[in-house]
Amino acid sequence: MRDPSPRTWAWDTAVRLSVSLYRVLLLRYSRGLRARFGREMAEAFRALLEDGVDRGGAAGFASGWWRAVRDLARPLPGGPAPEDDRGGERRMGRMRRARVAGWLEDLGFAWRSLRGDPRFSGLVVGVLGLAMALNVGVFSVLRAYLLRPLPYPSAERIVEVRPVTDVSWRQVGDLFDRAVSWDLDAFTLVGGERPEMVYGAWITPDFLDVYGVRAALGRTFRPEEADAGAAPVAMISHRLWRERFGGDPAVVGRSFRAFTSDRPDHAESFLIVGVMPRDFWHVNRYTDVFAPIRVERAVYVGRLRPDVPLEVAEAGMTELARATTDGLPPDFQVRLTSLQEAYTASLRPTLTVLQAAVTLVLLIACANAVVLLLVRSARRERELGIRRALGAPAGRLVRQLGLEGLLLAGGAGMVGVAVPALLLDGTRAAVQASLGRSIPGGAEALRLDGTVLLVAMGACLALGLVLGLVPAALLVGRRTIASLWSGSGRGTTESAARRRLRSVLVAGEVALSMALLAGAALMVRSAVHLQRMDLGFDAERVTRGEVGLRRAGYPEPEQRIAFFETVTERVRSLPDVEAAALTSSAPFVGTIDPSPVEGEEAGDAARRARVTISAVGDGYFGAMAIPTLRGRDFGVGDAAGAAPVAIVSRSTAERLWPGGDALGRRVRTLPEVEPGRRLGYPEPGAWHTVVGVVDDVTRDLRVASDGQVYVPYRQQAGFWMSLLVRRRPAAGDAAVADGVERVLAGLDPDIPFSSRSELDDLVSEARAPTRFMAWLLGGFSGFASLLSLMGLYGVVAYAARQRSRDVAIRMALGADAGSVTALFLRQGLVVVLAGVALGALGGLALGRALAGDLRGVSPEDPLTHGAVAAVLVLTATAAVWAPARQASRAAPMGVLREE
């Protein structure tokens, strides 16, 4: 024996506890072996552990345990000779086999029992499977957008700097290990068949590094290529490579000539050093040219140094901003937001609401399945009672019911994964279009990955437990034997607990459906509102495109005005064209944050408004069919030298000069220094005299404003204008675009008609997310309501069947059919009303969660909520009435004779 001295008290305790545990584990062996050698086996285990600890401490302890556990997991050895051996194994095998066989038998039993009732099983698996499929689908979308990290190195440290300050990316090295800035620009590519304007970005040297870009072809930039005076180089997008360069594999080393805004005098030649990967996305989807930045820019985005916490970086940036810009308000504060959060902020509420909605659908489906199972298990009460009476242990019955639940959940899980797996490939494009944002990790990131499957499996398991255990617990909890002695089992009092549970579940289903229906109705009303909403202008048959002039070719405002006027006139005279006009920003093109303006003679805040400002050409209001309410349109007289004028929209006029006449009043822009917004102009603009009032237009569905202020472009002639062209009803859009391009080519061969789009397409795209939500929520709530009506019908029909004898006696004693119907109707309606009342509260909560997506309807809109409740009560009454009436129609004597 070893000297036990090296063992400590802690090890002794561990050994003692282990031996106690091992004694319990010995139950795995046969009773005979335990009786004969149990104590000695425990002692041997103790010796094993003690020796192990003496020899190797923790490792020895672990190896002792490992030896015993492995031993426990093995079959016992057989006798000395092979014959005995086989005998022993046979005996062991029999025991194990018996145990396994018991499970298999019950599984088979459960399977046959479900297969014997295909309508029930099919219904439960189908309904639950569909609900699971919705959940898996929505969750995979949620994961692709919100949960997967952005596909950049150290993505969690990449932050957006807001508001954008005057702090240059060169100044922030202490806070960021890589600071990123860019300057979006339009590159007019010349030298090809026709000029083409593409969006490009001048980028800081670290840009590609932060986003971890590897060139698909060629290389990324070298540090010296960002130096001042270096020869211009560029990387081009995958799209541009394919479309303009024909996918030429030898494109690297070729050059293209382009006009850019900072060297407008002549087209520069850019050497192509690389092609961006196809799935690279940043800034926007359309950036086609990347070149090293040549001017000082404020930092937009950066990757924080690993040792700098977010709060420290925020404080540091705020301090730098104060040092750089004078006169910042005392509460000015720079905020750093994770790029992922910034990118997905607008989607978060939508996706969360969708996920909540499908989770509700799953809950309803689950409640429905439990109700169906309860009804079914009550039907099987006699069968189970007999089995119990014949000696089947309660545990066995529970196991069988549990296995049935697991089988149903497993089937539902398979449907729930298979359906999205089959459909996901085809829906990626639609999902991105409907949400209005591309998936951060590329379209391929929307897939059923491990996490999604794991969550699905967890949901499936939980479902199985609920479906298996609830009915089993209710069933075995009572003395099912009673039903044996009560004749057919009908007419006996049914378990009150089960009846109550059924009613509560159905009421819950009705409540959840009510909530979903209310949410869906609100969304549908928003979508209808947006669809029918008077935009204030006519978007039909309007082609919009950008016309950009080079600084060098048109340095003077007069030259630019002359050019734009000639273009407009020539386009107007094209045979297909009904009207044409210029504007600095067409409606539904991009999002423009409203700017603050103030009306004259008003020092107080009440006379301020936030409006969208655009510079327009003559005839804009006519071309867009915007009604002029008072005053006049702009004209040739509103030129650069003349008094500044403006036209305001109705709401702006009412806001700035309530109750008064806007004509002749003056309006000017205000400086804007507000946290969360870009630092604006430090000085107020010039006063403009109002010469006309027009009707309001909807510029954008997302950003609300107090109306519009228009100024004549002749007084602020920029280099870029949107040309809006309304064609005649019979004309095609391509022909019109072709005509415009010919007009431009006739004036200047280097100027393209770029970013062409149809105005009504833009409007439709802007409406898409609301429409999408309305459709989805409408579908979900429809499905949910169908389920709860089904549950309601099933429960009432079942109750009626249960009490058919009772009813028959009443009717035999003279009760009329009406009073019987009323009896069931009353009982059903109590459940319905309780559900609707509860659901109304849920509907209000859901409405509030949806508030950001609602348009033209308030989240608490009483009409919507009331109508939904009324519809639900009516349909539910029908679902209750049908089986109630049936019950009253059964011939009383027939029922009684059945006994």
Next chain:
Amino acid sequence: MDEPRAPAPLTPVVFHVLLALSGGPLHGYGVMKRAEQDSGLVMGPGTVYGSLQRLEDAGWVRATEPEGNEPRRGRVFHLTGRGREALAAEARRIARLARLHDVRELLPEPERP
């Protein structure tokens, strides 16, 4: 040696338990340790006592109450005459197999030209 029929082989566990006991009586834990030392065969208590149970039932080993100072470790097991015979037969069988192996595998045929 030249029996017409080879004796039925023993299972490795049984063989090693018998082998361990051939050196003298041991308790279960002793068998476990001895087998590990002799041949590196690692067994747990379940395996050892499971085998001893069957061997005792077959009359190949006999358990006696321990004498002296180790009552805690339980009974000790002796090899009986039948047990010793079975062990010897198995040892012979293994030796013969080893010889066959030597002849056939470890002395490779000369390469043909």
